[in-house]
Amino acid sequence: MKHLFLAALAAATLAAPALRAEREILNTSIDVSRELFAALNPVFAKNWAAAHDGEKIVVNQSHQGSSKQARAILDGLPADVVTFNQVSDVQVLHDEGKLIPADWQSRLPDQSSPYYSFTSFLVREGNPKGIKDWDDLARPDVKLVFPNPKTSGNARYTYLAAWAYGLKKFNGDEAKTREFVGKIVNNVVVFDTGGRGATTSFVERGLGDVLITFESETLGIRKQYGDDKYDVVTPSYSIAGLFPVSVVDAVVEKRGTRNIAEAYLKFLYTDEAQDIIAKNFYRVRSPAVVAKYAAQFPDIELFDANEVFGTWDEIKKTHFANGAIFDQLLKR
Secondary structure (H helix, E strand, C coil): CHHHHHHHHHHHHHHCCCCCCCEEEEEEEECCCHHHHHHHHHHHHHHHHHHCCCCCEEEEEEEECHHHHHHHHHCCCCCCEEECCCHHHHHHHHHCCCCCCCCHHHCCHHHHCCEEEEEEEEEECCCCCCCCCHHHHCCCCCCEECCCCCCCHHHHHHHHHHHHHHHHHCCCCHHHHHHHHHHHHCCEEECCCCHHHHHHHHHCCCCCCEEEEEHHHHHHHHHHHCCCCEEEECCCEEEEEECCEEECHHHHHHHCCHHHHHHHHHHCCCHHHHHHHHHCCCEECCHHHHHHCHHHCCCCEEECHHHHHCCHHHHHHHHHCCCCHHHHHHCC
């Protein structure tokens, strides 16, 4: 009888459906995107479960300045996907680690950038320093906060936007532009490693008169802390900041997560995700969602960094390498 009971128990155990463990992916992102992915990830997980017989997945997050994140991945951080704000910080995963293919930007629409933003200004309520455009940031009485271009894609966009504005203002005169940008970078009271650190310095530590960061961050701060505490100043001319994404092929092949990782990035292009992204003050690609949020985003003249400055390799070598122009301006 005992043997019959054990046999029946074994048969029942074999017949019972196996409990599936949760599968996980890691999205390695920039440090100002915490709120965005906190809103997106549960929706993606719910959609995935509905389409895959209830399978539960978890999207984990890592947030830092984009260049620091890229370096961490090259040093072994097992990121299944990256959602950065700088093309060069994704490209380096191919150039230095062969972790992604050379044609990664062609794998998804809009150069694998499902949303974008641009460099904007946040000032304290009432705009006490009367900030209107880039010219005001070069004044000796104005103190600035933005991250370090050596570690932050956000800050590289700021620097390049100021430089392009100078070229436009001075009709292409490099010497005058260099002097103009030098005044701006030497007005910075603290160079944090990433955009969220700069926000903390400006908002919580009370440093500086102007925070220079993505429009998405300036509008998010106003929403979080109140319209009565801060004003957003949209400059007349700024840089289009792409937010490139990619599967990290070497990681997903090893972990068996390619199907989730690819679906996750494609999800970012859906109208459902684009609506969440626009609610978090990023500019999106979907025509329907663009129309829905048109009143939220003022018109602005934007330029493409590569059209003005060349490739990102050329940009980094000329402006951000050790001893290059940015370092030279800080030594003045």
